[in-house]
Amino acid sequence: TDLYAVVGDPIAHSKSPTIHRLFAEQTGQDMVYEAIRIDSDQTTFDHEMAIFKMQGYKGINITVPYKLNAFEYADELTPRAQQAHAVNTFVFQEDGRVLGDNTDGVGLMNDITQNAAFEISGKSVLILGAGGAVQGILEPLLALNPSLVHIANRTAERALKLGERFSSQCPITASGWQDIPEQPFDLIINGTSASLDNKLPPISTAVICQNSLVYDMMYGKEPTIFMNWAKQAQPNCQVRDGLGMLVGQAAEAFFLWRGIRPETQRVIEFIRKL
Ligand code: ATR
Incomplete structure (x- = not known):
């Protein structure tokens, strides 16, 4: 054994x-x-x-x-x-x-591409957060060739630093909460720890459309506050937690x-x- x-x-x-x-x-x-x-x-x-x-x-x-x-x-x-x-x-x-x-990043990518049957290649991705959890997913995410990636974080500087560290074939931009492009993203990943405190990143619902996959890296017995927020804004979007x-x-x-x-x-x- x-x-x-x-x-x-x-x-x-x-x-x-x-x-x-x-x-x-x-x-x-x-x-x-x-x-x-x-x-x-x-x-x-x-x-x-x-x-x-x-x-x-x-x-x-x-x-x-x-x-x-x-x-x-x-x-x-x-x-x-x-x-x-x-x-x-x-x-x-x-x-x-x-x-x-x-294995965190690959685990997330496999869950998105296989279990949620969502193809990342050619898609726009919004990442919320710039801490340890997000650091681990960027490389495996970029390897799947999204069309663009925007990283937004409460502390804008951390997002900018992280964006600079990763070179890739796709454009990577970064900002604080205020300067997120007001456009729908195909994939939105919440990598902040805000859901743990039952808090929402203060961002516009304009980033979600009905075809979006909204992913919270946290999970619990109940859907997270972030998942509920997304469903309320776009009842047809797909939401998924971090299990x-x-x-x-x-x-x-x-x-x-x-x-x-x-x-x-x-x-x-x-x-x-x-
Ligand atoms: P982890 O390893 O879980 O990523 P971390 O490195 O401490 O832990 O990062 C936590 C992330 O969640 C950071 O992006 C943090 O934003 P800051 O860089 O501005 O600190 C974000 N975060 C934590 N609490 C938050 C809250 N209440 N609202 C929004 N973002 C929050």
Whole structure:
């Protein structure tokens, strides 16, 4: 039996053990996956990881607030982890070295393109937020060739900096809330943490049209305040919360560890009912 775990703080309500158990059952893998809370600075984080390694763990997922600690700890980084400047998955390799990857962006893209059946190529994209969560999705998003990307953030400067960091074939613009182009976007992604506080980014509903896909990276038992706002403005638009992204990033980590890509749609539906 191979051992895996997710570490974070808080971690008690993590869905990851259930998600990976379902993946393992689905694909016949002999593995155990636990959720473990650690509280630490970089030194303690490093120490905890050394213990996992000694105990023979094969891989670790890292969630809030340790993705940057994980980035620092990794011996090697995948290109997408390097771009994201954050690590959510470790592979403890045979040679003893720790590979750090970031599967958040690919998880989101797979959920959008496969489960929501939305093709990103040629589409206009509005991204709200410029924090860690958004940093991780830009590279995988741009790889799918949208026609244009606008990044808007409460602190405009952070959006501008982020836009400058990513070169791409498509135009990337950035602004504060006030200067978002007043045009409908095909895809709108809320990557702010505002929904957590039940707050809305103060933006015009003119950015949504009836063909838009409106995606909130947060999820909860009920639709988020952002999803409700979008539905009210455009009852025909498609809204989606971040549960598909959560399952998607897990599927990509599972693939990295086990070499098999699990089916995610049924797992999303199962977790939704819990
Ligand atoms: P995360 O890793 O979740 O992205 P983060 O790096 O702290 O966390 O980023 C949080 C993001 O949500 C930022 O874009 C932040 O805007 P600022 O850069 O202006 O701080 C945004 N955010 C947080 N609370 C918000 C709120 N109440 N309204 C709008 N945006 C908010």
